[in-house]
Amino acid sequence: MVVFVKSTIHYFNRRELFRRTWLSFSYVNGLMIRPVFVVGSISSSTRNAKLIDEETWRYGDILQFNGPDNYRNIALKSLAGMSWASDNLPDNVFYSSADDDVMVDLVAMTAALKYLVARVERVGWPEFPIACMYKEWSGAKPERHNNSKYYISNEEYKWAKWPKFCLGGMYTTSVRVARQLWDLSRRYEPLRMDDVWITGVLREKLGMPTDMVLEPSGHVATHWKGYRGQTSRDIRGFMWKEWKELKDKLVNVTLCSYDAK
Template sequence: MTTKEDIIQVALVLLIIQCLLAMYGFIYYQECVKMKKISRIVVLQPTNITRQRTQTYVTTSRPNKTEVDLKPRLREKIRFLIEPKKDLNDTCSLDKCNSTNGFRWSMVTFVKSKSDHFAQRETLRRTWASVRIINNAQFRTIFVVGTNPSTQNTNALKNEQKQYGDILQYDGPDDYKNIMLKTLAGMQWASDNLPSNFFYSSADDDVIVNLSALQRQIVAAHAKMNKDGWSEFPLVCAYNIMPHDKPHRERGSKWLIDKNEYPWHVWPPSCFGGFYSTRVSLIARFYEESRALPLLRFDDVWITGIVRQHVGMPSDMVLPPGDANTVHHLEKNENMTLLWEKMLPQLETQHNICLCA
């Protein structure tokens, strides 16, 4: 028979069990709240810089702290000290060449030069860079230079700009090992100031260009673009192409590159930097992509090979020279003026051409 004392004991046991359950429930609730405050998942939306890859990160929230910025850090834009005329017209091109007429296409060539290479720039202006029009295509040239501590050099450069209006000086070094910065300066200025359907060319100041042959290359590349259904204009290697060249590892070589800078045994297919062309629309994409990548000393293979691959542009869109004499790199004792004088009569005979020498 159940006694009164037995009933009281059972009631006490049940009460103790209820208290323990309530206590454990409270502790579990506190731990859940704590975990929700400490940890949360942030999902980043894809961007063109990360090449459409969605990534997940865990961050810790702290009082009065903003969320961690997980976007790639972009290289600062280049500052310019001297800029060319944005309309790209001078008195000669307006009066003599009637450059206000419509053209089928326009090309601006950015020539990498040193600030003290006054004679070289004068020679180019008198030779192939004097061409403003060939048939229905218009051509302009801009010289990209760095800074020089010499006051005399600075004043001479300002006078040169006042006379010709074709100088782009960026606030940075003028030496060869930083030549990639000159290339980026031209790319940035072209992206910000030229129509996207203009053609962009990069050149050295010690080459002579057969613009007639270059025009044929551009026309042929455009035809191939349409035939193959490409969404963008290709890279035209007017000087030469590097199909699968090996990096120089020999000590003392001008083009030596350590494996820490570039570890692979071959370069990606790319253009030699003497001269190459494409559309401003593609250069703008290359430039934006380059801002998130480490610099490489060799601007040609970096831009047209490595950056190109990061953008996703396939190697079959890097076209080799269609004409062997499109661009000639001057040897030590060759005279650009004499070579141009031999080339000019053929240009004037075969084409409707306008010069502003």
């Protein structure tokens, strides 16, 4: 699986948190996981431009596309990741899109994928479905109030309801499906809401039926706001239990040895 995380250039700390928590695990239950952080472009003379160059050199996991680095054009970040995946990854790799403000239970994620692979074989679907690792949404209506950041005009989308879609926190499909969605997207003007646009509108235009948009039964991804009111909200306590368990495993463990003789 390659996880394409939509980020903003100046969110250096968020990306580092991801690298040190759930995306620090590169192999879970037989699944190899690799992150790609997708950001836009800024003036090369700014301090952040120099910092993103250094981050790219250090980690090699930054995909910077020639487009605006703002929320209004977030769909372009998703499409940039899909374009790169289409050109560089084989069909049988899992493609995931994620926001840079979610935490993911990788064990639950791999269990969901294992179940869906078996279901594809059992039901006989011609493609892998779209798994809403964060949450699926049905019956939602476009926001028509022009003072909302989610505003969609009737000219952009005239129908009264959105098709069923995955909320953008995280969703997963195959690279083969992502490639078909990417190819189809070049025929239409993108909507600013990338999750509705890709997993709802484009998916429907592709002919993928509603029952192939699925939310796993087990909890997989949590938005950071889901930690509010918990002891982990404080940064000193965030992921404290997980860090302690990892530390306990490493204490007094011999990582290497040297024979002076």
